[in-house]
Amino acid sequence: MKLLLLPPKPAVPSPRPSPRRLSRRRTIPSMASLSTHHHPLAERPLRYAVLGAGFAGLSVAWHLLRHSSEKLHLKIDIYDESGIGGGASGIAGGLLHPYSPKVRLLWRGAECWKECLKLLKIAERVVDKRNSNYHNVQLDWNLCESIIRRRGILRPAMDAKHLDILTNNAQNCLPSCKIESIDKDAAEALVPNIQVPFNSVFHMPEAVNIHPLCYLQALFLACQDLAEKNSTSSFGGKELFMHKKSIDRLCDFEGEYDAVIVCLGAKADLLPELSGRLPLRTCRGVIAHLQLPDNAGETYPDHGPSILSDAWLAVQGPRDILVGSTWEWKSRNYSSVVSAEEASTALEQLLPKASAIYPKIKDWSFVGAKAGIRAMPPLTSFGSLPVLGRIDDLVVGNHSCKYWFFGGLGARGLLYHGLLGKLMAQAVLFNDETLLPVELTSWKK
Structure with a gap:
């Protein structure tokens, strides 16, 4: 017979402070309290469905x-018709900072940066382990690629106005992700022929450029390893399954x-229950994917950083660069395929x-393009x-199944996904929406 501990009774709510104050004062349960939490349905597997196999x-x-x-005893089913990283997450530029x-620290930027780096290390360990032991599962994935392609941005x-703004904001940078102001000579030492309009460039040496698809595949394998590690538990066990299939409606899961x-x-809006009811655009x-022809001269320096400007350059190798991104608002084209006309535009x-920042890009050749739809938040x-x-x-139904939403990551999904995935997991495990920051749930009001 299993001993079941019921979840603690909720405390009597105190007067609700303003959203800004609540964000700072909200107490989040510790990992220790989560690790001892018992669900009242523990006599059978607790079943969760995660719709989407991207960052979130x-x-x-x-x-x-x-x-x-x-x-x-926990069973998790992941559903995504495009597979791991098959949507916008898998084709992201991968620039992480x-x-x-304007180099202003983003909302909870220190926590987001810390949690994202944790997940990157977990994914890198999986790649190292599987490549060294070479006991890979049978997957069409190239885990020999390095997840971190370049360091520094x-x-x-x-x-002049932009320079003043960047200079002021850079003074409040994180110690773990410094922002250094360097002059034209120092910038050209990093990237020869770079254009420095005002003799000042802001360098983030700890920022990284990652390979998003390789990272997501490795993170999924890390999930598999963790589930297998706990599958032999004498108490419960963990199960994880990936289903490459489409989702027609949420009520089917009831x-x-x-x-x-x-x-x-962005595909959440295709579900009939959510269509037109989320504050997302x-x-x-x-x-664009560009490569330097073999007969061309100067390559991009081996350790040269990526570049953020009106267009960004995510350096993949000495002769390999991604340039992005265009912005087509209100698009309903969910295909990753880019037509010749769209690529030309x-x-x-x-x-x-x-080329305004890196003129040598004119010597590079276009070899392909990829596209995805981002869900932009309010x-x-x-x-x-x-x-x-x-x-x-x-969702119409008797609500024996609880429904949660996690979206609107926009162009910063890579930065936000670690911390917010952790907070969402806490909220789901405790069945308590108040564990989520009020700034992220205020849209419901």
Whole structure:
């Protein structure tokens, strides 16, 4: 017979402070309290469905496995018709840092940066382990690629006003992700022929450029490893399954799962229960892939940083660069395929911006393009923040299944996914929406 501990009774609510104060004062349960939490349904597997296998979905899956009680029998099904990283997350530029375009520290930037680096290390360990032991599962994935492609990002100032803004904001940078102001000579030592309009470039040496698809595949394998590690538990065990299939409607999950977490990005609006009811805007972005011909001269320096400007240059190798991104608002084109006409239009937009900072890009050849639709969040007093929360009231049914939403990551999904995936997992495990920051749930009001 199993001994079941019921969840603690909720405390009597105190007067609700303002949203800004609540964000700072909200007490989040410790990982120790989560690890001892017992669910009242522990006599059978607790079943969760995670819809989406991008940044949001895989972060939630990892944290559900990592922070649920070892005595809890937990089954997680991940659904994504495009597979791991098959949507916008997998084709992202991969530039990771905790700052806005004006190098201002983003909302909870220090925590987001810290949690994202943790997940990167976990994914890197999986790649190292599987490559060294070479006992890979049978997957069509190239885990020999390094997840971190480059370290360091340069941010040039484009005019005098921009220079003043960057200079002021850079003074409040994180010690773990410094922003250094360097002159033209120092910048050219890093990237020969770079243009420095005002003799000042802001260098983030700890910022990184990652390979998003390789990272997501490794994070999924880390989830698999964690589930297998706990599958032999004498108390419960963990199960993880990936389903490459489409989702037609949320009500289909009623009676099958205890909770469903929607992490579908822009495709969430295709679900009939959510269509037109989320405060999100769609934006299609095209990224151009350029390579330096073999007969061309100077390559990009081996350790040269990537560049952020009106267009960004995510350096993949000495002869390999991604340039992005275009912004097509309200697009409903969910295909990752880029037509010749769309690619030509994208190049017309991106190359002048890229060459204004790195003129040598004119010697590079276009070899392909990829595209994805981002779900852009609403603008709040804290900036453009993701959208999280319970959505039971949007789904018809008896609500034996709890429905959650995690989306609106926009162009900062890589930075936000670690911390917010952790907070979402806490909220789902405790079935308590108040564990989520009020800034991210205020859209419901």
